């Protein structure tokens with residue numbers, strides 16, 4: 001019998017090719033026409049996205065991208081590549097990098113693995129918390145491509161790692177290191193928002209998630225796919241490791257689009273109220289992102305920083321994402337090597353943190 005050969009596909013969100021409207025527009029079109037991002041019937045989605053949003057947003061987004069763009073390219077892509085390089089160097093199986101939108105595509109990543117003789121692929125969405133607009137859309141697209149173009153590949157995927165002990169430890173350590181010497185008044189955990197409707201849609205019990213103060217803290221099978229619960233858990237476990245007093249940290253959701261009701265409280269609203277409550281020195285960490293990107297470098301490090309100070313704040317620190325941190329890359333390589341050796345993702349030695 002032929003032996004299977006294992007390989008890994010790391011997948012991040014993706015960025016436009018350049019910060020010019022001509023490249024931002026097709027990127028936003030691919031992103032927002034995804035049925036798991038704007039989850040309405042095709043014709044309505046096309047009307048909303050192509051008839052309304054894409055008429056003005058590419059120009060505005062391009063201006064934002066220009067503010068954060070590096071000589072080497074989009075920070076999200078460059079940082080993902082740096083992470084990929086370090087992980088690859090320590091992994092015992094081939095590791096390829098892909099993006100859900102734009103290039104390098106998931107299709108090209110699967111092909112590259114297949115061409116190296118890989119038959120079993122571990123799909124690794126680079127999102128700590130599960131959302132249909134991030135994790136699910138990657139898994140569904142990869143499954144579709146395998147069925148249509150690469151039937152000899154066998155696909156597995158890494159589940160959300162929001163509560164894996166080694167992830168929590170990496171995040172807590174990185175926050176501690178960045179905060180050393182900064183006498184902050186408050187630490188805000190700001191996560192990318194999603195519409196509340198997405199939480200209800202991914203509730204496997206169809207009744208648990210009520211978006212109230214207790215559902216996400218009450219044990220339920222819904223939590224395997226509940227972005228809100230998983231954000232609260234990441235925050236709770238990191239705060240516990242850092243021994244943060246309850247009044248020294250809080251959680252909010254950023255980057256909402258107009259229209260639907262999105263998860264709250266909203267980061268911009270919360271930050272603007274803080275100086276009046278006596279919070280003059282603020283640190284913000286963004287654990288929904290593994291790599292720094294437009295949402296962390298522009299929306300938080302520039303815009304939120306500016307607004308905070310306009311409202312009376314004095315000092316602001318945007319804590320970088322884990323990016324290509326050496327220990328974090330070693331952790332990811334260890335997860336990969338555990339799977340390559342055992343066929344299991346998250347072996348017992350990376351068991352969940354218990355309260």
Ligand SMILES: C=CC1=C(C)c2cc3[nH]c(cc4nc(cc5[nH]c(cc1n2)c(C)c5CCC(=O)O)C(CCC(=O)O)=C4C)c(C)c3C=C
Pocket residue numbers: 013014015016028036037038057061074076127131133134192193194195255257288289292293294295
């Ligand atoms: C945590 C992962 C992400 C989720 C969940 C998510 C949901 C989501 N996003 C939009 C709309 C936009 N997001 C944009 C940028 C962006 N989003 C994520 C991650 C998640 N999005 C990242 C990493 C980035 C940055 C990409 C980069 O190139 O740096 C944008 C584009 C920028 C802009 O025009 O503001 C949009 C639009 C929706 C609608 C959504 C859930 C429904």
Ligand SMILES: [Fe+2]
Pocket residue numbers: 192255
């Ligand atoms: Fe987004």
Ligand SMILES: [Fe+2]
Pocket residue numbers: 208209210211215216217226228229
């Ligand atoms: Fe909940």
